[in-house]
Each structure stands twice: as structure tokens, then as C-alpha cells.
Amino acid sequence: RIVYVNGDYLPEEDAKVSVFDRGFLFADGVYEVTSVLGGKLIDFDGHAKRLARSLGELDLAAPVTTDELLAIHRNLVERNDVTDGMVYLQVTRGAAPDRDFAFPDPDEVRSSLILFTQSKPGLADSPAAKTGIRVISIEDIRWGRRDIKTVQLLYPSMGKMMAKKAGKDDAWMVEDGMVTEGTSNNAYIVKDGVIVTRNLGTEILHGITRAAVLRFAREAQMRVEERPFTIEEAKDADEAFITSASAFVTPVVEIDGTPVGSGTPGPVAERLREIYLEESR
Numbered sequence: 229r230i231v232y233v234n235g236d237y238l239p240e241e242d243a244k245v246s247v248f249d250r251g252f253l254f255a256d257g258v259y260e261v262t263s264v265l266g267g268k269l270i271d272f273d274g275h276a277k278r279l280a281r282s283l284g285e286l287d288l289a290a291p292v293t294t295d296e297l298l299a300i301h302r303n304l305v306e307r308n309d310v311t312d313g314m315v316y317l318q319v320t321r322g323a324a325p326d327r328d329f330a331f332p333d334p335d336e337v338r339s340s341l342i343l344f345t346q347s348k349p350g351l352a353d354s355p356a357a358k359t360g361i362r363v364i365s366i367e368d369i370r371w372g373r374r375d376i377k378t379v380q381l382l383y384p385s386m387g388k389m390m391a392k393k394a395g396k397d398d399a400w401m402v403e404d405g406m407v408t409e410g411t412s413n414n415a416y417i418v419k420d421g422v423i424v425t426r427n428l429g430t431e432i433l434h435g436i437t438r439a440a441v442l443r444f445a446r447e448a449q450m451r452v453e454e455r456p457f458t459i460e461e462a463k464d465a466d467e468a469f470i471t472s473a474s475a476f477v478t479p480v481v482e483i484d485g486t487p488v489g490s491g492t493p494g495p496v497a498e499r500l501r502e503i504y505l506e507e508s509r
């Protein structure tokens with residue numbers, strides 16, 4: 229695989245980052261995941277905009293322009309022959325000469341940019357889309373700026389492991405009795421035809437797939453409510469689903485052992501998945 233590191237395209241085994249990189253030492257960095265379907269990048273502009281926002285919120289300098297970023301994405305997809313899969317991008321504050329909590333002077337230490345691809349043949353017809361996934365609920369103990377897409381992913385990883393240990397697929401996180409989001413996706417329920425998902429704020433990541441799916445839902449005259457909901461409300465819903473760049477729209481058929489609705493993927497999730505895939509390809 230060819231990867232991108234700070235201006236160079238290199239075989240993965242030759243790519244290097246410093247042991248002093250602040251991404252590595254302080255999780256001082258942000259990332260984006262953009263899906264590739266049929267060789268085409270899905271929603272690149274949305275991901276580029278969110279990246280700019282994440283960088284701004286952390287006073288991190290953009291290492292390249294958006295046009296350059298697009299060229300790098302395209303280059304990697306082509307060089308690695310990615311038909312279906314994803315491009316991972318990470319910007320960190322770079323390698324300061326000493327381990328110091330204070331940010332280094334941006335004129336002296338340049339931010340670092342790396343990208344790589346991952347091929348996932350048949351990404352759009354994953355088995356989970358047909359069967360739906362089963363989730364557990366866990367307490368959301370992440371930091372309070374989940375709207376910034378930082379590389380601090382330890383708790384979401386632990387959540388995923390808690391789900392796996394319980395024989396399930398993923399975890400929905402709950403704060404003050406209200407569902408925030410999945411470990412790496414946004415969470416939705418459907419009740420009496422109304423799609424409900426948490427409103428935007430610092431409590432959740434502003435999903436790029438979320439924005440697209442809500443737009444398509446409204447265009448299709450479906451009713452949408454952006455507000456917090458409880459796990460009890462979710463268990464009692466007609467349907468539940470998640471969205472993310474890698475899962476697109478994936479039905480949730482069970483929460484904490486309780487089947488949601490019929491316990492099989494629901495029509496709203498299936499329709500939104502179809503619309504999303506058709507419109508974004």
C-alpha cells in the first residue's frame with residue numbers, strides 16, 4: 229500500500245512519523261474518514277469542511293489547502309486501486325522538540341498530515357445492512373467537545389469491546405439519561421413515522437452522513453425531530469438505526485437485549501439507506 233506522509237507518497241513500510249509527534253503523545257490531532265464507492269469519494273466537501281472546523285477549534289494550522297487535500301485523496305485511491313473502501317486522514321500538531329503540555333510555536337513546529345487507504349470490497353452490501361446490528365447502552369464518559377473529531381478514541385474503543393464481550397455489535401452512549409451517539413456513528417429512532425436524532429451541539433459529532441441523510445429525509449417529506457431521546461424511548465421505538473461514513477445507514481434491531489419494533493430492519497432505515505447510496509454515488 230502507498231501512504232501519504234507530509235508531502236511524500238511512500239510504501240507503508242517506509243513511512244515514518246516522529247516518536248515526539250503530539251498526536252502520539254497527547255492525542256493532539258484530528259481525523260476524517262471518507263468512504264470510497266466505485267472509486268468515487270463520498271461527500272469529500274463535507275469532510276473537508278468539518279476538518280477545517282476541527283482544526284480551527286484546536287488552533288491547528290491546516291497543513292495543505294482543500295484542493296491539495298482532494299488531489300491527495302484521489303491520488304491514493306488511484307495508486308492503491310481502491311474501488312470500495314475508505315481514505316483515512318489525520319492531522320496532528322507535529323513533533324515538538326520536548327514533551328511539553330503547552331502547544332509549540334506553530335512557526336517552529338509544523339503540523340503533520342498523514343493519509344492512507346483501506347480497501348473494503350462490497351462495502352455497500354455489508355451483511356449488517358441486511359441483518360441490522362445489536363447494541364448495548366453504556367455511560368458516555370468522553371470529554372465535552374465531541375463536536376471536534378479528535379483522535380482520542382480510547383473510550384469508544386472500550387465501548388466497542390464492551391459490546392463485543394456481551395456478544396453484540398456496538399454501544400450507544402448515554403449521558404444524563406439521554407442517548408448521545410454510537411461509538412463511531414450517530415444514533416436515530418423512528419416512532420410513528422417521525423425520525424428522531426440528537427440535536428447538534430458539543431455533545432455529539434456533527435456527522436457528515438447525518439447531514440446528508442436528514443436532508444434526503446426532509447426532501448422525501450419524512451418528518452424529522454432533532455432532540456435528545458432516552459434509551460427507554462429507543463427500546464419502545466418502531467425502528468432504530470445509525471449513520472456514519474463507513475456504515476452509511478445501518479439498522480439497529482436490538483437494544484440491551486430488547487428487540488426494536490419487529491426486531492428486524494425497518495422500512496424507514498432501508499429506504500434512507502437506498503436513497504443515501506443512490507444520491508451520493
Ligand code: PDD
Pocket residue numbers: 261409410411412413414432433434435436437438471472473474
Ligand atoms: N466515525 N459520531 C462519532 C463519535 C463518530 O466517530 C462518527 C464517525 C460519526 C459519524 O460521522 P460521519 O457521518 O461524518 O462519518 C458520529 C468514523 C467513521 C470513524 O471513526 O471511523
